[in-house]
Amino acid sequence: MKYRRLGKTDMDVSILGFGASPLGNVFDECTQKDADETVHFAIDNGVNFFDVSPFYGLTLAEERLGKALGEKRKDIFLATKCGRYDLQEFDFSRERIFKSIDESLGRLKTDYVDLFQLHDIEFVDKAQIIDVAIPAIQEIKVSGKARYIGITGLPVRYLAQIAREVEIDTVLSWAHYNLLEDEINDELVPLSKEKGFGLMNAAPLMQRILSDAPLPEWHRSPDEVKAMQPVLLQLCKEYNVSLSDVALRYAMDHPDIATTIVGMNNLEIIKQNVKAVDFEIPQELLDKILTLLAPVKNKMWFEGKPENNL
Numbered sequence: 546m547k548y549r550r551l552g553k554t555d556m557d558v559s560i561l562g563f564g565a566s567p568l569g570n571v572f573d574e575c576t577q578k579d580a581d582e583t584v585h586f587a588i589d590n591g592v593n594f595f596d597v598s599p600f601y602g603l604t605l606a607e608e609r610l611g612k613a614l615g616e617k618r619k620d621i622f623l624a625t626k627c628g629r630y631d632l633q634e635f636d637f638s639r640e641r642i643f644k645s646i647d648e649s650l651g652r653l654k655t656d657y658v659d660l661f662q663l664h665d666i667e668f669v670d671k672a673q674i675i676d677v678a679i680p681a682i683q684e685i686k687v688s689g690k691a692r693y694i695g696i697t698g699l700p701v702r703y704l705a706q707i708a709r710e711v712e713i714d715t716v717l718s719w720a721h722y723n724l725l726e727d728e729i730n731d732e733l734v735p736l737s738k739e740k741g742f743g744l745m746n747a748a749p750l751m752q753r754i755l756s757d758a759p760l761p762e763w764h765r766s767p768d769e770v771k772a773m774q775p776v777l778l779q780l781c782k783e784y785n786v787s788l789s790d791v792a793l794r795y796a797m798d799h800p801d802i803a804t805t806i807v808g809m810n811n812l813e814i815i816k817q818n819v820k821a822v823d824f825e826i827p828q829e830l831l832d833k834i835l836t837l838l839a840p841v842k843n844k845m846w847f848e849g850k851p852e853n854n855l
Contacts, residue, residue, distance in 0.1 A: 546591025546822060551803040552743025554693050554714055556622050556659065558594040558804045560797045561822055563587050564747060565595060567810035568609040569602015572753075572761060575810040577609055583815045584613035588620055590819045594804050596717070596747070598626035598664050599649055607652040618655050625649045626664035626697060628678065635668045637678040646690050660715060661691035666707060667698045667849025679711045695742070699848050702855035705732040708742060717806070719747035723796050724755055724834060725770060726843055734801045747806040749796035756789040765846040773841060777834060784830045791834065793821045 548557040567573065568580045584595075595614075597606050607625065614621070627645035628637045646661060661682055666674050674696075682694040695715030698704050708716055716737065722729040729746065737744040750756045752764055754774050764771065781788045796805045809815045847854045 546593075546819075547797075548593075549803040550743075551594075551745075552714060552737065553741045554743055556594075556693075556743075558622055559592045560804055561592055561793075561818060562594040562596055562745065562747075562804035562806035563592050563815075564806040564808035565597035565606045565610045566601040567606075567808040568597075568613075569604075569606030571601055571606070572758075572808065573810065575609075577612060579811050580609040580613045582812050583809055584610065585617070586812060586815050587809070587819070588617050590815075592815075592819070593621045594624070594806075595621055596624045596745075596806050597653075598629065599645065599652075600626070600629045600631070600664060603631065604648075604652060607649055611653040611655070614654070618653075622659040623653065623655065624660035624662060624695075625653065625658050626662045627682070628666070629664040629668070635665070637663065637666075637669050637673050637681075639677055639681040642678060642681040643685070646685050650690065657689060658691050660693045660695055661685055662695040662697050662715070662717060665698050665849070666696050667700050667703050667853040669850070671707070671853065674707060675710060679713070683712075699845075700854060701728050701731065701733050703849075703853045705736050706855060708733075708736055708740065713742055715743040715745060717745040717747060719806075720751060720845065722746045722799055722802060722805075723749045723751050724792050724838055725751050725773075725841065726845060728843055728845070729802070737801065743803050744801060745804050745806060746796060746799070746802045749805050749807055750789055750792050755792035757787070765848075767841075767844050767846075770841045770844050773838060776837060780830070780833060780837070784827055786824075786827070786830065787817070789817065790821045790824045791826050791830070793818060794824045794826055795831070797822065 693714035697717035
């Protein structure tokens with residue numbers, strides 16, 4: 546496994562991060578046994594950063610991860626979130642955030658998390674984030690229930706705007722650095738260097754487009770983007786490589802992103818993802834993929850309040 550320092554924190558995190566949302570049956574059904582096996586294999590093979598949220602599986606992912614970690618909790622860096630609890634339930638009030646950290650600690654069976662993040666900040670008013678939520682998680686950091694604090698979301702320019710105005714330790718951007726998207730480079734990468742916060746990337750497989758798994762019905766990418774999946778699969782087959790290996794290794798290669806978080810919930814997936822850390826992408830194949838994808842590059846949808854779509 547390879548590691549990078551997460552901004553100004555003291556955490557050297559694995560470039561492959563464990564996304565725990567699938568433990569909450571977000572994509573497919575899994576069991577506690579699946580969770581235990583996947584988490585243990587990940588830790589035993591050097592994965593040391595785990596990211597979860599009460600939103601994933603409506604608290605189920607946190608519960609399963611907490612049970613799976615057990616005594617291995619001390620061997621990893623654990624991140625969770627607050628503010629988003631259902632598809633349409635967002636509460637970034639001070640009272641709810643303080644209640645949320647205690648609920649998460651209970652489910653995760655620990656007395657602190659290494660990172661506590663505001664989840665999908667684009668769905669509420671900017672003033673709520675700046676004036677209420679950020680001060681609340683800063684208090685929680687002072688209390689010792691969280692060692693570091695950060696923000697997460699989809700619109701990269703809005704994340705950058707907030708990060709310019711507040712003091713945080715990390716920013717987690719999802720779906721903006723992969724074979725189909727590179728907008729993370731426009732503002733967030735240079736800003737992370739300027740301010741020193743740790744930068745994390747999630748969804749390197751673009752919610753399965755860049756893999757051989759069937760796309761979920763709720764996928765919001767334009768049809769022309771989703772239509773690239775079979776084309777890419779056929780091309781990778783010609784080179785006898787896995788599309789997900791190419792996509793994951795491509796994302797992990799970004800030198801300024803500390804960790805790339807990908808969802809996992811069974812042994813087959815974690816074994817393949819660990820192998821991808823040392824996988825070498827054939828340059829000819831990569832060139833062909835990038836050429837094929839150029840016409841559909843950066844065709845990202847927007848989520849959240851319209852005024853936050855910068």
